[in-house]
Amino acid sequence: MKRVGVLALQGAVREHIHSIEACGAKAISVKWPKDLEELDALVLPGGESTTMRRLIDRSGLIEPLREFAKSGRPMFGTCAGLILLAREVAGHGAPHLGVMDVMVERNSFGRQIDSFEAELSITGLEAPFNAVFIRAPHIVGVGPETQVLCEHDGKIVMAKSGQFLGCSFHPELTYDHRITSYFLDMIPSRTGTLLPNGMLYSKV
Ligand SMILES: NC(=O)CC[C@H](N)C(=O)O
Structure with a gap:
């Protein structure tokens, strides 16, 4: 079974755990560095980025x-x-963390519509996805290897860059688990996958 961590310091942690489990994977709360061992993938939830950063630093x-x-x-x-x-x-x-090749802007959708829902057409999903935006950021620029998966109102709201997937909205807040499932499909098969750092990823 795939083991997927959820950074559990603040924000929509339980909802991601529920969505991961609904997709048939094992969800693990990550609060300390040792919790990162043995994971196949990691979700960083929505919440408040400056608060989360403070808690990340506090947990080392x-x-x-x-x-x-x-x-x-x-x-x-x-x-x-x-x-x-x-x-x-x-x-x-x-x-x-500075690891995903995108530039983002915070709180991009205007105060009067801080929170809203929208039907999004997302590359890789057949039917539209009803997305919840809460004081959402958007992606203002992407690197050459980054694939834009969705735009809303002319703004990039979802992208994939190699091993990294990011979206402006909260896919875990609905009963539609297609985006979690899309992410779980990014996990390489367990036997003999060569990672970019040259290590053989072969946990059984
Ligand atoms: N729902 C969210 O995660 C909002 C993000 C928040 N506005 C921030 O800047 O961190």
Whole structure:
């Protein structure tokens, strides 16, 4: 069974755990560096990115999370989680993890519509996806290897860059688990997959 961690410091943790389990994988709460061992993939949930960053630092997780990214295992950031992954956050100095080749802007959809739902057409999904946006960021720029999977109102709201998947909205808040399932499909098969760092990923 695939083992998928959810960074469990703040935000929509339970909902991601539920969605992962609904897709038939094992969900594991990540609060400390040791919790990252033995995971096949990791979800960074939505919440509030500056609060989450403070808690990441308090738990000593910033470098272990960067190492996790270097190991080549898939990471999925939703909303604040996307902000944590991004290589650049508009108007901010240093990025958080800075591992996904996208530039994001926070709180991009205007105060009067801080939260809303939208029917999105997403590359790779056959039918539209009803997405919940809560004080959502958007992707203002992507690197050459990054694939834009969805735009809303002319703004990029979902992208994939190698092992990294990110979206502006909260796919875990509905009963539609297709995006979680899309992410789980990014996990390489367990036997003999060569990771980008040259390690053989062969856990049984
Ligand atoms: N729903 C969310 O995750 C909102 C993200 C939040 N606005 C931030 O900047 O971190």
